Amino acid sequence: MTLKLGYSPCPNDTFIFDALVNKKIDTGGLDFEPVLEDVQTLNEWAIKGKLDVSKISYGVLPLVLKEYVVLDAGGALGVGVGPLLIAKHNIPLEEVVTKVVGIPGRNTTAHMIFSHAFPGAVKKEFLLFSDIERAVLEERIDVGGIIHENRFTYQQKGLVKLMDLGEYWEQETRSPIPLGGIIIKRSTGDSLKHQVDDLICNSVQYAFENYPLITDYVKQHSQEMEESVMRQHIDLYVNDFSIGLKEEGKSAVNKLLNVFCKVNGSVLPDVPVFLNRD
Numbered sequence: 305m306t307l308k309l310g311y312s313p314c315p316n317d318t319f320i321f322d323a324l325v326n327k328k329i330d331t332g333g334l335d336f337e338p339v340l341e342d343v344q345t346l347n348e349w350a351i352k353g354k355l356d357v358s359k360i361s362y363g364v365l366p367l368v369l370k371e372y373v374v375l376d377a378g379g380a381l382g383v384g385v386g387p388l389l390i391a392k393h394n395i396p397l398e399e400v401v402t403k404v405v406g407i408p409g410r411n412t413t414a415h416m417i418f419s420h421a422f423p424g425a426v427k428k429e430f431l432l433f434s435d436i437e438r439a440v441l442e443e444r445i446d447v448g449g450i451i452h453e454n455r456f457t458y459q460q461k462g463l464v465k466l467m468d469l470g471e472y473w474e475q476e477t478r479s480p481i482p483l484g485g486i487i488i489k490r491s492t493g494d495s496l497k498h499q500v501d502d503l504i505c506n507s508v509q510y511a512f513e514n515y516p517l518i519t520d521y522v523k524q525h526s527q528e529m530e531e532s533v534m535r536q537h538i539d540l541y542v543n544d545f546s547i548g549l550k551e552e553g554k555s556a557v558n559k560l561l562n563v564f565c566k567v568n569g570s571v572l573p574d575v576p577v578f579l580n581r582d
Contacts, residue, residue, distance in 0.1 A: 305333070305334055305335065305496075306334075306335040306336070306337055307334065307335070307336055307337070307356040307357055307500065308336075308337045308339055308354075308355045308356045308357070309321070309324075309325065309336045309337065309338055309339065309355065309356065309357045309358070310338075310339040310340075310341060310346045310349065310354075310355040310357070310358035310359060311338070311339075311340060311346070311358070311359040312340065312341065312342060312343050312346065312359060313340045313342075313525035313526070313527070314452050314453070314525075314526075314537065314541075315453075315518075315522050315525075315526055315529070315534040315537040315538050316380060316537055316538055316540075316541035316542050317359055318340075318521055318522045318525050318526075319511050319515075319519075319522055319538050319542055320378055320504070320507060320508050320511060320542060320546060321336075321338065321378075321504075321507060322507070322511060322519055322521045322522060323506070323507040323510040323511055324336060324503055324504060324506075324507035325338045326521060328507075328510060329503070329506050329507055329510050331503055332499060332503070334499065334500070334503065336357075339355060340525060342432055342433065342434075343359070343360070343361055343408075343409065343412065343433070343484065344361075344408065344409035344410075344411075344412070344430075344432065344433075346358050346359055346360055347360050347361055347363075347364040347409060347411045347412065348411075350364060350367075350368045350372065350487065351364065351367050351368055351411075353368075353371045353372075353489070356488065356489055356492065357375075357486065357487070357488045357489075357500060358372075358486070358487055359378070359379075359484055359485070359486055360484060360485060360486075360487055361409065361411060361412040361413050361414075361483070361484050362413050362416075362482040362483065362484060362485055362557055362560050362561075363409075363411050363412040363413045363414070363415055363416040363560070363564065364411035364412070365485065365487070365557070365560075365561065365564075365577075366561055366564045366565070366568075366570065366572055367411060368487065369572060369573050369575055369577065370490075370573050370575065371489060371490060371491075372487035372488060372489055372490060373487065373488060373490050373497070373575075373576060373577070373578065373579050374485050374486070374487055374549075374557070374577055374578045374579065375485070375486045375487065375488055375497070375500065375501045375504065375579050376501050376505070376548045376549050376578070376579060376581060377486065377501055377502075377504040377505035377508060377546065377547060377548060378485075378486035378504040378505075378507075378508065378546060379482075379483075379484055379485035379486055379545060379546060379549065379553070380483040380484045380485075380541045380542070380545070380546065381480045381481060381482050381483060381543075381545040381549070381553050381556060381557075382480050382481060382483075382540070382541065382543050382545060383470075383474060383480050383481070384470060384471075384540070385470055385481055385483060385540050385541055386414075386417065386468060386469050386470015386471065386472075386473055386474075386481045386483075387408070387413070387414035387417065387418070387449045387450060387451045387469045387470065388449070388450050388455055388458070388465050388467070388468055388469065388470075389405075389418075389447055389448070389449055389450075389465070389466040389467040389468075389469060390437075390440060390447070390448050390450055390458050390463045390464060390465055390466060391440060391446060391447050391448070391463065391464055391466055392440055392441065392443065392462075392463060392464070393464065394464055394466070395446065395447065395466055397466060397467060400422055400425060400447055400466070400467075401422050401424040401425045401426075402427075403425075403427065403445075403446035403447050404427045404428075404429060404444075404445045404446045404447070405418070405422075405425055405427060405428050405429070405445065405446065405447045405448070405449065406428075406429045406430075406431045406435075406436045406439050406440065406445040406447070406448040406449065407428050407429065407430050407431070407449050408430075408431065408432070408433035408436060408449060408450070408451050409430055409432075409433070410430045412451075413481070413482060413483050413484070413560065414449045414451055414469065415428075415430075415449075416560060416563050416564055416567065417469045417470075417472065417473050417481075417563075418449055418469060419563075419567045420473075420476070420563050420566075420567065421467075421469060421472050423567070429444075429445055431445075433450070433451050433452055433454065434452075434454070436448040436449065436450055436454065437450065437454055437457070437458055437461055437463065440463060441461060441462075441463070447466065448463075449469065451483075452537065453529060453533055453536075453537055455540075456533050456536050456537070457533075477556070477559050479552070479555060479556035479559055480545065480552065480553065480556050481556070482553070482556045482557045482559075482560050483541070485549075485557065486504060488500055488501075488579075490575075497579055498579070498581070501579055501581075505547055505548065508542070508546050508547050509547065511542075512542075515538070516535060518531050518534050518535065522534060549578065554577075554578055557577065557578075558577070561577070
């Protein structure tokens, strides 16, 4: 059996899935067809139910819960890993609501946290995450919400940090930041769901056992990124929560889901959010 598996080309995702898709671990007869796309595209595809298994932003999870359930392994949660607000020049935070703000996708954790922090902001531009720095530099937007490797490069381009949205979330909720998770179709048989979850967990553990090695698979998808930046990326986004959510991780995801409902005035579908591992 072959399952279509979507994730981003970012080092944290290729690090997690390398052993699985390249069969460095025993996959028990399962094959995975990797589909690498930016997270916003994966979010949109999840809404359409396009892939069997996929990485998504937790910000889109409420929109896909009817068709997908969250796996334990492979996700990104943590402390000090949240989106940053940056600008070309210092801007008082009270003025952010009046500015044009670039957000890395409508259905992203970054958008949810930004909306929670600045509920009055309405001038939003939804851009590919890798285009936001340039948009700020070219003054097409006033403020940008940056994620992934841009957290490590914005200062080199002369941009300034206005706010760490991750720190804001952590202080407000006393929880780690739920950035992205792995979902699988509910129509998948329970035994197969558990097998996939176990395999992703094994893939993460294999990667950790061989770290700090940066494999050719990670390098080829990292768009000429320096190895030091790849390791920063992996160190920031891959941790014990990538092996398993545990109750702390599930609690953090549930808090973000509550924020989504508050921001959007909506109600979640009455279905289990997480894979039952009992």
